[in-house]
Amino acid sequence: MDAPTAREKLRSATSDAHTSLDRHGLMKCLLEAEIPADAYVRLLRGYFAWFGPWEAHMKTRHPDLVAKFGSGRFEKSTWLQNDLSHFGPNKTPADLPVPAWSDDAAAMAGFTYVAEGSTMGGSHLAKRLPFPGALSFYASYGPELMTMWRGFIPKLDEVLTDSADCDRAIGAAKSAFEWFDGMFDWVVSGNE
Structure with missing residues (x-):
């Protein structure tokens, strides 16, 4: 049997955290396309708060990872600006x-795993949400x-070459x- x-x-180490996020009440609203516009704007602003600094850090501190993974993966803040x-x-x-x-490449690969994984579920939401022109x-x-x-x-395997790398990536992904x-x-609370 091949090593994982x-x-x-x-995926195995973050499955509980992923399931928890999938079961969040906001996710139910998204899946049922029952999210008010003001909450959707707050959600986009929340994503922007994470993706903007993450992309900037990757581009300035980890240009080697950006090149390996592909620079197009680090333009999500542009999509969010378009939507907003x-x-x-x-x-x-x-x-x-x-x-x-982090300045640790393995940890940043863990963050990138979550960022890229978010695009997988997002495609299903794009078909349901009632915000044409704001679904980039x-x-x-x-x-x-x-x-x-x-x-x-396969790029993950190139970056995460041993169990210590994977452990650091898992820690970052969980966070x-x-x-x-x-x-x-925060989106659900309505508090600024």
């Missing part, structure tokens, strides 16, 4: 604390989605899931 791949280790502009000017990222980005983030790579995902998976769960709580 980095993706298999990440649909709701008017001056829609800025939410003022939420983000994880302490969820539509993500469009018809190239599966090609992009399949291209990403990303926890952050998104907290951000979903």
Whole structure:
């Protein structure tokens, strides 16, 4: 039997956190397309609060990873800006604390795993949500989605070469899931 791949280790180790996020009340509203526009804007602002700094950190501190994974994976904040502009000017990222980005490549690969995984579920939401013109983030790579995902998976094995690398990636991925769960709580709360 072959040893598990980095993706298999990440998926197994984060399955509880992923399931928790999938069961969040906000996710139910998204899946049923019953999210009010103001909550959707808050959600986009919350995503922007994470993706903007993450992309900037990756581009400045980990250009080697950006090149390996493909620079197109680090443009999600542009999608979010496009979506937010649909709701008017001056829609800025939410003022939420983000994880302490690491200079460790394995940890940043773990964050990237969560970021890329979010595009998989997002494609289903893009078909349901009632916000035409504001679905770039969820539509993500469009018809190239599966090609992009399949291209990403082997790159994880190139970056995460041993169990210590995988452990650091898993820790980062879990913290990303926890952050998104907290951000979903913030969206639902309506508090600035």
